Amino acid sequence: MELFLRNLFLASVLLYLFGAVISLILMKRQKACNIIANFICIAASALGAAASVIKILWVNGPIGIFGFKSAIPFVSLDMKVDNLSAIFLLALSILVLCVSIYSIGYISHYIGKRNIGLFNFLYTTFILSMIFVLTSANAVFFYISWEAMSLLSYFLVVFESEKEKNQRAGRLYIIMTHLATAFLLIGFMIIYSYTKSFDLFGSSAGIPEAARNIIFILLLIGFGTKAGVIPLHIWLPYAHPAAPSNVSALMSGIMIKTAIYGLIRFLLCYLGIEHTWWGVVILVLGIASAVLGVAYALMEHNIKRLLAFHSVENIGIILIGLGVCFIALAQNNELVGGLALTAALLHTFNHTLFKGGLFLGAGSIQYAAHTKDIEKLGGLIKKMPVTALFVLCFSLAISAIVPFNGFISEWLTYQSLFANIIPGQAGLNLISILAVAALGLTGALAAACFVKLFGISFLGLPRSNQALKAKEVPVTMNIGMGILAALCLIVGLFPFTILRLIDQVAIDLVGSSILGQLHGGFLIVYYPLKVSANSISPLALLIVLIALILISLLVIRIIGGKYIERKYGTWDCGFEALNARMQYSATGFSKPIKIVFKILFRPTRKTTFEGDWLYHPETIEYTTSFTSVFEEYLYYPMIRTIKQFSQRTKFRIQTGSIHNYLLYIFIMVLALMLYNRFV
Amino acid sequence: MNSMIYILVQILVIIMAAPLVNGIIKKIKALTQKRKGAPVFQMYFDIYKLLQKNSVVSEVSSWIFKVTPYIVFTTAIAAALLVPVSTKLITQQIPGDFIMLVSILALGRFFMMAAALDTAGTFGGMGSSREAMISSLIEPSILVSLFTVGLISQSTSLPQIMNAVQNTGVPLLHPVYIMVFLALLIVIIAETSRIPVDDPSTHLELTMVHEAMILEYSGRHLALMEYGAAIKQLTFITLLVNILIPSDQLIGFTGIGALALSLVIYLLKVVLLSVIIAIIEVNTVKFRLFSIPNLAALSFILAFLGILQYFILGGSHV
Numbered sequence: 001m002e003l004f005l006r007n008l009f010l011a012s013v014l015l016y017l018f019g020a021v022i023s024l025i026l027m028k029r030q031k032a033c034n035i036i037a038n039f040i041c042i043a044a045s046a047l048g049a050a051a052s053v054i055k056i057l058w059v060n061g062p063i064g065i066f067g068f069k070s071a072i073p074f075v076s077l078d079m080k081v082d083n084l085s086a087i088f089l090l091a092l093s094i095l096v097l098c099v100s101i102y103s104i105g106y107i108s109h110y111i112g113k114r115n116i117g118l119f120n121f122l123y124t125t126f127i128l129s130m131i132f133v134l135t136s137a138n139a140v141f142f143y144i145s146w147e148a149m150s151l152l153s154y155f156l157v158v159f160e161s162e163k164e165k166n167q168r169a170g171r172l173y174i175i176m177t178h179l180a181t182a183f184l185l186i187g188f189m190i191i192y193s194y195t196k197s198f199d200l201f202g203s204s205a206g207i208p209e210a211a212r213n214i215i216f217i218l219l220l221i222g223f224g225t226k227a228g229v230i231p232l233h234i235w236l237p238y239a240h241p242a243a244p245s246n247v248s249a250l251m252s253g254i255m256i257k258t259a260i261y262g263l264i265r266f267l268l269c270y271l272g273i274e275h276t277w278w279g280v281v282i283l284v285l286g287i288a289s290a291v292l293g294v295a296y297a298l299m300e301h302n303i304k305r306l307l308a309f310h311s312v313e314n315i316g317i318i319l320i321g322l323g324v325c326f327i328a329l330a331q332n333n334e335l336v337g338g339l340a341l342t343a344a345l346l347h348t349f350n351h352t353l354f355k356g357g358l359f360l361g362a363g364s365i366q367y368a369a370h371t372k373d374i375e376k377l378g379g380l381i382k383k384m385p386v387t388a389l390f391v392l393c394f395s396l397a398i399s400a401i402v403p404f405n406g407f408i409s410e411w412l413t414y415q416s417l418f419a420n421i422i423p424g425q426a427g428l429n430l431i432s433i434l435a436v437a438a439l440g441l442t443g444a445l446a447a448a449c450f451v452k453l454f455g456i457s458f459l460g461l462p463r464s465n466q467a468l469k470a471k472e473v474p475v476t477m478n479i480g481m482g483i484l485a486a487l488c489l490i491v492g493l494f495p496f497t498i499l500r501l502i503d504q505v506a507i508d509l510v511g512s513s514i515l516g517q518l519h520g521g522f523l524i525v526y527y528p529l530k531v532s533a534n535s536i537s538p539l540a541l542l543i544v545l546i547a548l549i550l551i552s553l554l555v556i557r558i559i560g561g562k563y564i565e566r567k568y569g570t571w572d573c574g575f576e577a578l579n580a581r582m583q584y585s586a587t588g589f590s591k592p593i594k595i596v597f598k599i600l601f602r603p604t605r606k607t608t609f610e611g612d613w614l615y616h617p618e619t620i621e622y623t624t625s626f627t628s629v630f631e632e633y634l635y636y637p638m639i640r641t642i643k644q645f646s647q648r649t650k651f652r653i654q655t656g657s658i659h660n661y662l663l664y665i666f667i668m669v670l671a672l673m674l675y676n677r678f679v
Numbered sequence: 680m681n682s683m684i685y686i687l688v689q690i691l692v693i694i695m696a697a698p699l700v701n702g703i704i705k706k707i708k709a710l711t712q713k714r715k716g717a718p719v720f721q722m723y724f725d726i727y728k729l730l731q732k733n734s735v736v737s738e739v740s741s742w743i744f745k746v747t748p749y750i751v752f753t754t755a756i757a758a759a760l761l762v763p764v765s766t767k768l769i770t771q772q773i774p775g776d777f778i779m780l781v782s783i784l785a786l787g788r789f790f791m792m793a794a795a796l797d798t799a800g801t802f803g804g805m806g807s808s809r810e811a812m813i814s815s816l817i818e819p820s821i822l823v824s825l826f827t828v829g830l831i832s833q834s835t836s837l838p839q840i841m842n843a844v845q846n847t848g849v850p851l852l853h854p855v856y857i858m859v860f861l862a863l864l865i866v867i868i869a870e871t872s873r874i875p876v877d878d879p880s881t882h883l884e885l886t887m888v889h890e891a892m893i894l895e896y897s898g899r900h901l902a903l904m905e906y907g908a909a910i911k912q913l914t915f916i917t918l919l920v921n922i923l924i925p926s927d928q929l930i931g932f933t934g935i936g937a938l939a940l941s942l943v944i945y946l947l948k949v950v951l952l953s954v955i956i957a958i959i960e961v962n963t964v965k966f967r968l969f970s971i972p973n974l975a976a977l978s979f980i981l982a983f984l985g986i987l988q989y990f991i992l993g994g995s996h997v
Binding site: 378379381382395396399400401402407410411414415418421423426429430433436437438439440441443444445447448450451452454455456459460461535536537540541544545548549552553556559560561563564565566567568569570571572578580582583584588589590591592593595596 | 730733738741749757778783786788789793807816826903972
């Protein structure tokens with residue numbers, strides 16, 4: 001079995017590699033290249049998904065896939081898959097499968113305009129680098145893959161590099177991601193200096209208390225930047241809109257989750273949780289990210305920026321689960337720890353499904369209407385009904401509404417918070433309660449935000465010519481989204497299909513089986529999910545809803561007779577010239593919330609009139625803007641200080657003269673030699 | 680079999696009683712204004728009449744507009760199923776808790792807000808946007824207050840909570856429950872579009888929220904929307920009275936008789952709370968839209984104080 005599994009994983013990796021090579025070879029024949037490369041990715045991801053499921057269900061313990069020791073010290077390409085890796089690989093494979101199907105149609109609009117061979121090469125190697133991150137068994141290989149992932153995603157972000165905006169986004173992204181990598185590097189070095197080993201599956205017993213805390217902070221900053229935790233999130237809303245939509249789907253769907261993987265792998269598996277404050281820090285960061293992420297999302301009218309902020313929000317929800325897990329584990333409460341870990345992992349998986357899907361939806365809208373600005377959309381539900389249906393499903397899922405999957409993971413998060421409130425730990429209980437309130441607020445604001453997204457872009461009248469001329473997208477794009485939407489519903493209705501897999505991870509990492517606590521069977525009709533005395537059954541709910549709709553239809557038919565409908569215009573106060581400009585705009589829709597939370601947004605507005613301003617203004621111009629507080633008050637002052645500092649040192653240290661630089665090198669080498677000689 | 684009886688009784692009681700609450704509130708308002716007012720059962724006649732009328736549907740709208748009334752109506756009933764009208768009725772677990780209750784209502788609200796944007800009118804957007812604000816602000820306070828009572832009974836399941844509070848004597852003498860009661864009362868006012876948050880009897884564009892969202896509806900669609908709102912209102916009232924004014928422990932026996940008695944007492948409690956809501960509605964004026972956050976904050980603070988007191992005093996009988 002193990003040998004078979006190893007070959008399966010290897011086959012998947014080699015297929016990706018083959019896809020990368022072939023897309024370079026076929027660079028000249030763009031159409032063929034696109035189809036072949038994507039089909040190879042589909043096959044490879046199908047293999048990967050199957051292998052991950054088999055691994056979790058039938059093989060215990062980590063399996064080595066590939067071990068290659070090189071002559072260079074420390075560098076060994078060592079791949080191992082344990083249950084934690086496998087669950088992330090499963091999420092990755094499912095998303096890659098759907099995105100690749102989608103890409104066949106989506107990339108076709110680049111044919112003849114761009115180098116598709118190069119794009120597919122980058123796309124495939126980017127996937128491959130993420131697989132390496134998720135499976136590497138030593139820190140050096142992890143680091144190399146991490147760096148490769150960052151660089152490849154940078155190239156994909158700036159793929160449409162002729163736009164100045166995209167270059168700026170790419171620059172910000174690469175700076176932030178390298179800052180993060182620097183922190184990770186220092187963390188790994190500290191680990192090595194105590195354990196003399198880069199092995200991730202080894203023991204961390206030699207690391208003293210203080211060093212552990214420092215490593216925790218370093219890794220938290222490093223991984224937190226990649227995940228987009230507030231206040232390190234600023235690259236997300238720039239990088240996601242710049243990248244092509246299929247790449248944004250991968251970046252938001254799974255790349256930022258590799259940071260969650262990193263946090264679990266290094267902190268939980270490797271270091272072990274001993275301090276309660278680790279969990280508290282993560283929980284507080286989670287609360288801040290969830291609430292602020294969704295609040296900023298509400299203010300955005302660029303679909304992809306809006307979705308990027310929602311990634312921040314969902315990372316926050318995942319971190320709430322993870323924080324509760326860490327707190328519970330530090331207090332030796334394995335059961336709650338396992339429950340919270342299950343919640344966090346399930347939300348990670350779910351977010352991959354619906355956020356990947358939403359970015360694909362944004363791509364479809366852009367494909368059809370050539371704009372990302374929802375103020376210019378409207379009425380798309382009549383032009384692209386299938387896309388509209390899928391986007392509606394994803395919107396419901398991300399707003400944690402039954403019967404979709406987002407609800408299940410949020411329910412588990414609520415339950416873990418509920419279980420974590422134990423009399424006698426006053427401070428922790430208060431944080432848990434605040435987390436409950438924050439989750440509630442986040443859920444409601446997310447629903448508001450997605451009513452805005454769906455309502456303004458798909459419903460009503462088209463607000464621009466582009467939206468008027470939009471047509472349904474190619475069928476492959478809809479298939480890719482359709483699979484994700486179906487999975488959202490399936491996981492929502494039958495949570496045990498995926499919880500069975502996640503439970504194995506929890507057993508591995510925490511040592512307690514949650515499935516025993518989460519009662520319920522596999523694929524039985526009546527399907528409750530239970531945590532001790534609390535139970536829900538989305539399936540029963542769906543059956544009840546459908547039954548009620550049928551009964552009410554019947555009753556109404558009996559009382560009211562046949563349904564007779566009259567088409568007529570919307571009430572326009574007798575004005576008789578309803579037009580698209582009289583609808584509510586996205587700005588107007590979110591304005592009440594903007595005013596309520598004005599402390600977060602610091603909105604400004606400017607109204608200019610021409611002519612008599614009171615009775616007969618010829619033109620009125622109204623502009624409104626809001627400040628992104630973190631950029632304004634945290635990053636700009638920092639950048640200003642660094643600039644001033646470098647201005648000052650420019651003439652004294654950075655002289656530009658090669659002689660001085662040689663001198664610096666000489667002094668440095670000398671100092672190191674002396675250090676080695678005497679210490 | 681038991682669960683079938685539960686579902687049947689639950690649906691019948693809620694559907695039959697829901698419009699009555701509106702009738703009582705309207706009647707009391709009329710009486711305070713020295714009017715005779717419409718009969719208490721007026722809403723039943725209205726619904727019956729509306730169901731027989733033709734529907735006018737906007738040319739602009741899509742299928743979202745037409746399915747929304749059914750979703751709003753059925754989600755309201757499904758939500759009502761999770762809140763038992765009598766603890767004598769229920770012998771086993773029901774597969775849903777208050778977190779699911781909030782989520783089911785969110786499903787209905789999502790479609791209602793979307794449908795309001797579907798007709799491309801200004802009023803719909805106005806209502807939808809305001810509803811988005813109010814519902815998000817009130818959500819933390821619902822969850823925290825229900826978490827408080829949940830912690831006391833160590834369960835998020837509503838029948839369990841209702842059973843547990845029956846052993847606490849008179850909950851409303853206990854500081855924890857007083858806070859939760861007040862917090863939930865504000866929640867009810869906000870969620871059911873009552874003065875001072877919204878005015879159900881006006882069609883003035885400056886003030887309306889819920890009415891603005893359903894402005895384009897007519898005929899059977901309107902009937903369903905109105906009925907759905909009434910059922911949602913009764914669900915919240917049931918939640919409040921059965922958790923904070925428990926009475927089933929007073930009935931010493933079991934069987935059909937106990938159930939009937941329990942339902943009668945339940946209806947009396949509902950009438951009592953309707954009167955309280957009507958009195959609040961008569962004695963206050965509608966708030967400015969941007970004063971509503973203060974009310975929501977008040978509700979949240981009360982809920983939060985409630986849970987703080989739970990940590991200090993515990994939830995059992997004083």
